[in-house]
Amino acid sequence: MSVPEQPGDVGGMSAGALERLLANVAAGDEPAPELGSLYALLRAASAPADAGAQPGESAALAAFTEAVPLRKMRRTPVRWLTETRTRLAIATSAGVLVLGGGVAAAATGSLPGPAQGTAHDVLGAIGVHVPDNHGGSSGPHGNGTSGTAPGQTGAHPSPRPSGSTGKPVHPVHPSHPAHPSTPASSHPNPHATPSPAHPAPPTPTPSHRPSPLPTIHPHAH
């Protein structure tokens, strides 16, 4: 709907003057003298309310408590991602450590008897040669002993150096047939130590940056 403009350019009551008056009221700036009374009226209408509780406050607060139950401040996406990456890195490191240690122990034939046999069967099925607990293994790369020669038993599928020797292990041969059982020692070598696993991969973003979330100050105003 269109309303015709008023002829408001008389005596300082033009549209521009009134807009300036509104700005003055908002800012608390004194207006032109001829608008002093109107300014006073508008300032009174917009004056700050008395400090303290407002009408209906207790009822509104009760409704608020019911409608908006207290819950933890949500983490920001950056913080969530950082924490998730850290957890993933830790879990991966632990897994690599356990798996690598176990495989290394199997490769050196140092697992307890039944475990060594199981490792032999399981890893042999996927082409990883480990000695049996019935006297060691003599795979294509083995020497027929119980894995006492580091680096001679292809226990790790990784081309990385294995164990403390730093010598490369043999690559995996997926087509390696199951190894025949060999006489085994019922006691694993107590002096054999599992090859250290791969060092934990560096945490992607082990950031401990402070959260951008504001700190809760319950009584802040």
Add this chain to the structure above:
Amino acid sequence: MDDFPGVLRRAQHGDEDAFTVLYRAMQPVLLRYLTVLAGRSNAEDLAAETWVGALRGLVKFRGNESDLRGWLVTIARARWVDMVRASTRRPEELTDEPPEQRAPDDVASAVVDRAASDEALALIARLPEEQAEIVTLRVVAQLDVGEVAEITGKTANHVRVLCHRGLRRLAEMIPGPDVMPALVTTMDET
């Protein structure tokens, strides 16, 4: 309000103290706006209904302090419209009391002498309804022309014109030597 984003965020997570800060900042605006529209006797009830409606959407609200004020006023206006419609359908149950009617000179004198907020609102409430609402939104709620236009469903130009008319009429209602009688009489707003 200091740290409005922080206060809002805490309130959205159920912090009662933060909500109280918001309430004490916004409730006076709602009460004044609703007083001008519906009279003092209805203002508190309508404000309470406004907050009930606002609480349902508070968690998802995004915006600054002015946006929150505008949002609450929008809800308040809807509650007032509902009340008016209900009153129209059931005129025998009218409970709304018009703003206190006083002689204009008495009201204006009280405003000038005491500069009391409620007296000023009583004077604004004597304006035609559209003008009273828009003056209140612009002065009390401190919303700009665009926000008022959106809330009231009018064009920005129409909002300006109604606001200026209201202000001129208010000036006419205030006695005093610093308001030129010739100016008031030249305004053709009736």
